[in-house]
Amino acid sequence: MAKTPIDWSPANWPRLLYRFLTSFKLATVILILMTVVTLLGTLGQVEHGLHSAKEKYFHSFFFTDKIFGIPVFLPGGLLLMLVLFTNMTLGALVKVRKRWKGAGLLISHFGMLMLLAGGFITWAFSTDGYMALYPGMTTNRVESYREWQLEVIPLSKEGVAEKAWIYPSELLDQIQSDEQRIIKTEALPFDVVINGYSRNATPIPVTAPMAASVTGREIDGYKLSPQKTSKEAEQNLPGCFVEFRPKDGTTPVEAILWAGSYRFDPKEKPMPFTFTVGDQLYGALLIKKSWTVPFELRLDEFVFERHPGVSMARNYESRVTRIEASEPDKALEIKMNEPMRHAGYTFFQESFGPSGSQPGDEMFSQFAVANNPADQWPLWALIINGIGLGIHFVIMLVNFTTRSRNKQAHAAIS
Amino acid sequence: MMLRHFIRYVAATTFFLSVSGCGDRESTAGLVERELSSSEREFKLAESSTERFRYQTRHAAGGDSSVPGSGGGGGPKLVFTTPEGWTDKGASMMRDINFSFGEKGEGECYVARLPGAGGGLLANVNRWCSQMGAEALTEEQVAALPVKPLFGQPARFVTVDGTYSPGMGTTDTFANYRLMGLILASDAGAVFVKMTGPKELVTKNEAAFDQFTQSIDVNTN
Numbered sequence: 001m002a003k004t005p006i007d008w009s010p011a012n013w014p015r016l017l018y019r020f021l022t023s024f025k026l027a028t029v030i031l032i033l034m035t036v037v038t039l040l041g042t043l044g045q046v047e048h049g050l051h052s053a054k055e056k057y058f059h060s061f062f063f064t065d066k067i068f069g070i071p072v073f074l075p076g077g078l079l080l081m082l083v084l085f086t087n088m089t090l091g092a093l094v095k096v097r098k099r100w101k102g103a104g105l106l107i108s109h110f111g112m113l114m115l116l117a118g119g120f121i122t123w124a125f126s127t128d129g130y131m132a133l134y135p136g137m138t139t140n141r142v143e144s145y146r147e148w149q150l151e152v153i154p155l156s157k158e159g160v161a162e163k164a165w166i167y168p169s170e171l172l173d174q175i176q177s178d179e180q181r182i183i184k185t186e187a188l189p190f191d192v193v194i195n196g197y198s199r200n201a202t203p204i205p206v207t208a209p210m211a212a213s214v215t216g217r218e219i220d221g222y223k224l225s226p227q228k229t230s231k232e233a234e235q236n237l238p239g240c241f242v243e244f245r246p247k248d249g250t251t252p253v254e255a256i257l258w259a260g261s262y263r264f265d266p267k268e269k270p271m272p273f274t275f276t277v278g279d280q281l282y283g284a285l286l287i288k289k290s291w292t293v294p295f296e297l298r299l300d301e302f303v304f305e306r307h308p309g310v311s312m313a314r315n316y317e318s319r320v321t322r323i324e325a326s327e328p329d330k331a332l333e334i335k336m337n338e339p340m341r342h343a344g345y346t347f348f349q350e351s352f353g354p355s356g357s358q359p360g361d362e363m364f365s366q367f368a369v370a371n372n373p374a375d376q377w378p379l380w381a382l383i384i385n386g387i388g389l390g391i392h393f394v395i396m397l398v399n400f401t402t403r404s405r406n407k408q409a410h411a412a413i414s
Numbered sequence: 415m416m417l418r419h420f421i422r423y424v425a426a427t428t429f430f431l432s433v434s435g436c437g438d439r440e441s442t443a444g445l446v447e448r449e450l451s452s453s454e455r456e457f458k459l460a461e462s463s464t465e466r467f468r469y470q471t472r473h474a475a476g477g478d479s480s481v482p483g484s485g486g487g488g489g490p491k492l493v494f495t496t497p498e499g500w501t502d503k504g505a506s507m508m509r510d511i512n513f514s515f516g517e518k519g520e521g522e523c524y525v526a527r528l529p530g531a532g533g534g535l536l537a538n539v540n541r542w543c544s545q546m547g548a549e550a551l552t553e554e555q556v557a558a559l560p561v562k563p564l565f566g567q568p569a570r571f572v573t574v575d576g577t578y579s580p581g582m583g584t585t586d587t588f589a590n591y592r593l594m595g596l597i598l599a600s601d602a603g604a605v606f607v608k609m610t611g612p613k614e615l616v617t618k619n620e621a622a623f624d625q626f627t628q629s630i631d632v633n634t635n
Contacts, residue, residue, distance in 0.1 A: 137453075138453075139451075139453045140451070141451055141453060141454070152445070153450075153457070155457060155459075159456060159457040159458060159459045160455055160456055160457070161450055161455055161457065162449065162450060162455065163447060163448060163449050163450055164447075164448055164450055165445040165446065165447055165448075166445065166446045166447075166448055167444050167445055167446075168444075168446060171444055181444075183444040183445060185444070185445045187445065187447060188445070192445070203463070203467045203469075204469075204603070205464070205469060205603070207600050207603075208600060208603035213565055213566065213631055213632040214632060219463075220462075220463045221463065221464075222463050222467065225632060227491055228491060256463070256467075258466075258467055260467060260468055261460070261466045261467065261468075264468075268458075269456050269457050269458040270457055270458065271457070271458045271459075271460040271465065271466045272457055272460075273460075273466065274459055274460075283457055283459075290454075292451065
C-alpha cells in the first residue's frame, strides 16, 4: 500500500507539531538522551563538583561537552524533561484511547508526570541554606551556602546597625571581572562603584612574596588576587574593589571587599570596611544572602561523641526548642537521619564546628535547612506509579486467564 | 529558587542589554533596604585591612575549613609543573605541595607558606642546618648565599649535606643526605621550598628542582 505523503502546508503545521510531540519515537529519543546526560553529569561531578555539574548538565537547556575528546552539543536535562513532560501529557494522557484496559498504564503515566512535575517544582521553588548555632543561641535566620551580596550599613560608633542596603546576589553575580558597575541611590549620600568582581579571590599584602605575581590595584597595602573557582561552589569567597563617591563632590573612598571578612564562626561578628561620609559612619561588606523561617530555633544542647582516642565524630545530635508566637515552645531532637520537618522546612543535622576543635571545646551545631514544596512528591509519584502498574498487571492477568479459558472452551467444543 | 534566579537573570540581562554600549554600567535600582534582625546588628570595627582580611590568622596553606557552609579562604592557590619522575602527593596540613621521587620514594620535596616572616631568613636557614647536623651560618654567610628565582623574586638557595633529622615527631636519622632549598622571606609572608634525600639522588634532581621552582605561580585562572 502506498504511503500517504505528508502535507507540509502551514495550515497543517499544528497537526504535524502535535504528531511530533505525541510520538513514541520522540519519547524513545528523549529517554536515550536522558541516559547519556545522566551518565555525563555523573562523570562530570568528578571534574566540576556537585553544584556545577547539576547546573551544567541538569539545570540547563543545552550544554557542550567532550565524549572521547570529540566536542558534542547536547540538550540539557531541563529541556529534555520539559519535552518529555509535554510528550507524556499529550501522548499518554490526552491522545491515548481511554479504555478500562488501559487504566493502569494511564495511572502509572500520571505518576511519572508527577515525578517530573515534582522535579520542576524543586528546581524552581526550593531553597537550601544552613543555620549554625552554639548552645544557647536562638535565631530564625538561614544563610545561603553559595550566594553573596553586598551590604552597605549605617553604623553607630560602637558598630551597631538597625538596617542595611543590599545589592542582591542575583545582580552581584552578574558582574564580570572587567566590568565597572555604578550603583546610584537616593537613600545614601554616595554612589557605590563596584570593580573587578571575582567569584573567588583572596587579598594578599603587597609585601608578601606571592604579590609580585598579582597584577591589579593596590589599596591599603593589599592586592586582590583572583583565584580559580572551586569545584565546590560553597568554597568560593568572592572579592571586589569598591569606591564610594560622595554626592557632595568630596574625595571618594576606595576599598577591597572580601567575603572572608564575614563571620567564620556563629559567635563572630562580621568585619565591614568602615568609612565616614558627612558625620555618619558606614560599613560595607560582602555577606551571605540570608532569609528567615517563620519560627525561631534555640539550640539547648549539642551532643557530640568522638571515637575513643581520636578526634573523629562518632555521633552528634542537637536538642533544640522551636519557638513560635502562636504555639507553645516545643522541645525536639534533630539527629543524623531524623530531621525536623515544620512549616514546609526541613532541618537536617548537617555538621559541626569549629574545625580542629578538641574534646572539651565548645562546639556549634550546623543544620541544613531545606524548603521544598515538592519534598514528598517523589514518594507519592512512585506510589501512584506502583498502583498503576499493579492495576495493569491484574488487568493483563485477568485478560490472559479469560483468553486461556475461552481457548480451552473452544478446544473442548471443537 | 532557581526559577527566581532564571527570572532575575533574564531581567538582569535585559537591563544590561538596554545599557550596553556604555563603558560603565549604571544601576539606579540596585540597593534594597532591609531591617536587620537582632542576631545581625552587631559588627566588629576592624582596625586595619590585615585584621579585616584575617591575614595573620588565615592558614597560609589551605584555607580555614571552619567557615560554616564554606571552605573558607586561605592563601592564593598555586600552579606548577611536576618534574618527570616526581610523584605529586597533594597538599597536607602545613604544606601546599608535596612530592616524592627516587626508586623507593626516598627523596621528597615540598612547598610551605607562612603568613608572617616565619622567623626570618637567618633562623630558617639555621633550622635547616641544624636538621642536617651542620654548623649554623652567620648573618654574613646567609647574605652571601646564592639566589634563585621564586615567584619572579630572588630567593636564597641553601644546600646542606649531613645526617638528616626530620624531627616532626620522628627520631629517625638519615646519613649521607643532602638538603636543598629556597627561602623567600618578607615581613608579610615567607615561602619555603625544601628538597631532601640521599645526596646522590638530590644532586641528580637539582635540574628538576630548578624546573619546578621556576614553574610555581599563583593560580589566577
